[in-house]
Amino acid sequence: MNWNDVLTLVIAADTLLNPKVALVAWLLWRWWSGRRKEKMHG
Numbered sequence: 001m002n003w004n005d006v007l008t009l010v011i012a013a014d015t016l017l018n019p020k021v022a023l024v025a026w027l028l029w030r031w032w033s034g035r036r037k038e039k040m041h042g
Helices: 003-017 019-041
Strands: none
Touching: 003 019
């Protein structure tokens, strides 16, 4: 199991409880992942 699997489970659970929280978490994750990739590629 890696972080993507964990995040998917967390978002799935959040979606059942509060769709808005899941959406915000997903957007933050996309933004953070994009920044990490930019740093890796220089």
